[in-house]
Amino acid sequence: MKKKILIADRDASLKDAFRVIFSDDKYEILYAENGKEAERLAAEVRPEIYIVNVNLPKTAGIELYKKLHKEKYLEAARFFFMKDENDTTELIGYQAEGVIEKPINFFKVHERISREDDVIELKEVVIEAQEPSVPVAPVVPVMEPKEETVKEETGFKSFMGGERRDVFGEIRTRPAAGLEEPVMAPALEEEVKRVLTQVMDEASAKMAERLSPVIGRYVEDYTRRTLLEVAEKIIREEIEKLLKESTA
Numbered sequence: 001m002k003k004k005i006l007i008a009d010r011d012a013s014l015k016d017a018f019r020v021i022f023s024d025d026k027y028e029i030l031y032a033e034n035g036k037e038a039e040r041l042a043a044e045v046r047p048e049i050y051i052v053n054v055n056l057p058k059t060a061g062i063e064l065y066k067k068l069h070k071e072k073y074l075e076a077a078r079f080f081f082m083k084d085e086n087d088t089t090e091l092i093g094y095q096a097e098g099v100i101e102k103p104i105n106f107f108k109v110h111e112r113i114s115r116e117d118d119v120i121e122l123k124e125v126v127i128e129a130q131e132p133s134v135p136v137a138p139v140v141p142v143m144e145p146k147e148e149t150v151k152e153e154t155g156f157k158s159f160m161g162g163e164r165r166d167v168f169g170e171i172r173t174r175p176a177a178g179l180e181e182p183v184m185a186p187a188l189e190e191e192v193k194r195v196l197t198q199v200m201d202e203a204s205a206k207m208a209e210r211l212s213p214v215i216g217r218y219v220e221d222y223t224r225r226t227l228l229e230v231a232e233k234i235i236r237e238e239i240e241k242l243l244k245e246s247t248a
């Protein structure tokens with residue numbers, strides 16, 4: 001089932017940027033240009049993730065956060081504030097998961113939001129890799145005082161629990177006399193690492209290829225708007241100056 005991400009911001013081009021970053025098969029991107037629209041979408045579709053600009057028309061981002069919290073929409077959702085460049089709004093005290101500042105680092109945003117899904121998928125790969133494809137010699141624990149098993153301290157905390165285990169979540173035991181310790185786990189570990197590295201390399205290249213034109217358009221639009229605002233300010237100041245001189 002797709003997770004719904006609600007983007008609430010005055011800049012409509014962010015919608016396309018987030019659609020490129022987050023794959024269509026896992027996420028659905030929703031967009032609201034003001035607080036009222038975001039509030040309506042929250043009530044209708046109950047997004048799992050909110051990214052809300054602090055300064056929104058009609059209903060400000062902080063007020064929207066308070067309403068969503070009061071309606072208990074955030075109990076099963078993640079909420080991120082977004083701030084425009086040079087925005088100094090203080091957000092300490094709000095139980096948001098984080099603050100995204102402009103200009104946006106889309107790669108970091110993707111990493112932060114998709115982290116839980118990535119951990120779940122990696123866990124599934126690891127569990128699948130635990131099943132050996134060929135028979136191995138049985139392993140019998142050696143009963144010793146105060147130590148029934150020997151745990152390999154690899155420094156990797158298992159996804160399956162809090163104990164120190166190897167990369168596949170196994171507690172390694174000493175082999176019975178005359179039997180060699182199985183070597184399947186290290187071989188599987190190397191194979192999983194190789195496959196994961198290949199998958200990540202392919203995904204990174206594909207993401208960069210899809211993201212580049214969107215980021216380019218976003219930066220271009222942002223620069224154009226900034227220049228127009230500066231030009232408008234200069235023209236306004238010159239007109240006011242001329243008016244003052246003509247009435248002097």
